[in-house]
Amino acid sequence: MKNSLKVERAKKDMTQQDLADQIGVSRQTINSIEAGKYVPSTVLALKLAKCFEIKVEDIFDLDEND
Amino acid sequence: MENDKIIHVPLLNKRWNIFAYFLYPAPVFVLVILFLLKIRLTGEGVADLIYSFWAMGSIIMILTAVDKEDEMIKHFRLQAFQTGFYWLVWGLGLLIVVHLLGNFTNELISGPKISAPLVMFLLSTYVLGALKYQIWKSNRIDEKHSK
Numbered sequence: 001m002k003n004s005l006k007v008e009r010a011k012k013d014m015t016q017q018d019l020a021d022q023i024g025v026s027r028q029t030i031n032s033i034e035a036g037k038y039v040p041s042t043v044l045a046l047k048l049a050k051c052f053e054i055k056v057e058d059i060f061d062l063d064e065n066d
Numbered sequence: 067m068e069n070d071k072i073i074h075v076p077l078l079n080k081r082w083n084i085f086a087y088f089l090y091p092a093p094v095f096v097l098v099i100l101f102l103l104k105i106r107l108t109g110e111g112v113a114d115l116i117y118s119f120w121a122m123g124s125i126i127m128i129l130t131a132v133d134k135e136d137e138m139i140k141h142f143r144l145q146a147f148q149t150g151f152y153w154l155v156w157g158l159g160l161l162i163v164v165h166l167l168g169n170f171t172n173e174l175i176s177g178p179k180i181s182a183p184l185v186m187f188l189l190s191t192y193v194l195g196a197l198k199y200q201i202w203k204s205n206r207i208d209e210k211h212s213k
Contacts, residue, residue, distance in 0.1 A: 024136070025134065025136040025137070025138070026133070026134035026136055026138070026139075028138070028204040028205055029134075029136050029137070029138040029204075031204070032138060032204050037203070037204070038138050038141070038204070040137070041137055043137075044137055
């Protein structure tokens with residue numbers, strides 16, 4: 001699963017900690033998602049999309065390994 | 067399923083970690099007290115005592131909530147139990163092989179006696195190891211990533 005979380009975060013000029021605080025997770029979780037080490041649940045993906053006011057599929061996309 | 071009370075695992079307050087750390091050196095104090103009371107334990111008894119205290123310490127640490135108990139930590143904890151059980155199977159399997167070899171070689175090769183405290187110690191150590199490893203990996207702060 002690839003994602004554009006870092007790009008969306010940069011557009012809003014947010015740090016990982018800002019985003020983590022806003023959606024109620026740890027900074028490490030945001031870091032792991034951005035690094036592709038952790039795939040978030042549907043609930044967390046929806047929260048992230050809501051935070052950036054875009055659709056989930058605009059942030060997350062399947063890659064060739066999925 | 068998430069709200070089913072039967073399968074829910076309650077987590078301890080972070081303060082329990084202090085008690086868990088105390089349990090690791092505790093068998094030394096218990097053995098000294100037993101020595102002063104002139105209560106003698108066999109080698110296996112001493113080993114079981116140590117395994118029991120260390121297992122309790124590790125179990126408390128596994129079941130203690132971290133600062134931010136979010137879905138990734140819950141995922142890590144689930145994975146740790148699965149990985150810990152997998153490692154336990156291999157660890158116990160190795161011990162069984164050592165014991166079997168000992169039987170064939172007239173005890174030239176011997177391993178520790180397989181007891182409930184030993185199994186609890188191994189399982190809790192493996193689960194704690196798998197949990198801490200995952201947390202350590204996620205904590206490796208990539209400064210370039212953070213902004």
